[in-house]
Amino acid sequence: MSPLRRAIVEAVRSGTGMSREIAEKVCASGEFDPRSVRGAINDLLSDGGLTLGIDFKLRVSRGKFEERVLFLDIDGVLNGHEFNEASQSCGTRRECVQRLNRVIEGPVKIVISSAWRYMVLNGSMTEKGFENLLRTHGVACQGKVLGCTKPDEVISTREGQILAWVRTHRPLYWAVVDDMTLQLDNFVQTDKRSGLAEADVYRLREHLGVPAHLNEQTKAS
Numbered sequence: 001m002s003p004l005r006r007a008i009v010e011a012v013r014s015g016t017g018m019s020r021e022i023a024e025k026v027c028a029s030g031e032f033d034p035r036s037v038r039g040a041i042n043d044l045l046s047d048g049g050l051t052l053g054i055d056f057k058l059r060v061s062r063g064k065f066e067e068r069v070l071f072l073d074i075d076g077v078l079n080g081h082e083f084n085e086a087s088q089s090c091g092t093r094r095e096c097v098q099r100l101n102r103v104i105e106g107p108v109k110i111v112i113s114s115a116w117r118y119m120v121l122n123g124s125m126t127e128k129g130f131e132n133l134l135r136t137h138g139v140a141c142q143g144k145v146l147g148c149t150k151p152d153e154v155i156s157t158r159e160g161q162i163l164a165w166v167r168t169h170r171p172l173y174w175a176v177v178d179d180m181t182l183q184l185d186n187f188v189q190t191d192k193r194s195g196l197a198e199a200d201v202y203r204l205r206e207h208l209g210v211p212a213h214l215n216e217q218t219k220a221s
């Protein structure tokens with residue numbers, strides 16, 4: 001057994017916990033690269049730890065690390081702020097939705113940072129319901145919506161809300177798309193009048209850790 005796997009097994013055996021806590025315990029020695037540790041834990045969760053002879057899934061209360069997370073704003077990203085008087089809401093633009101679908105293709109998950117998240121936060125719909133709502137707008141997000149950032153009443157800035165989620169869940173890669181100016185790394189600002197543009201797709205996928213040679217296809221398409 002590799003030293004890394006041995007360290008993970010020891011951390012798991014010393015008590016049940018969340019995969020994040022186990023990763024922290026293993027990384028504390030400074031002996032292992034955090035990315036390798038998280039990858040190894042994910043691999044073990046995939047096969048239930050069978051290769052180690054322990055029931056890994058039973059002992060680890062939280063599932064896989066989400067590797068790639070997009071923080072999604074909606075107004076000014078999936079639309080150009082066109083307000084519909086009749087429905088008293090903004091809809092979405094087809095071309096923006098199609099571009100978003102290319103950004104979230106593959107193992108990319110979504111966290112809602114948009115004010116639209118209040119539909120969930122105020123209890124008028126569930127996270128699953130919100131995912132379904134996005135799907136009715138053409139967003140290819142089945143099984144991808146992880147949740148929402150905290151409400152403004154708890155954390156006042158959007159940057160703070162996003163960073164709080166990142167600190168708690170520690171995705172390997174994350175990107176932020178918004179039409180507001182945000183002081184964040186991995187951030188792509190859209191034009192609020194036209195929403196998500198072609199050039200934004202490539203930049204977001206770059207932040208999401210898509211290898212350059214694969215991302216070139218994004219650029220070309």
Ligand SMILES: [Mg+2]
Pocket residue numbers: 073074075076077178179180
């Ligand atoms: Mg917006």
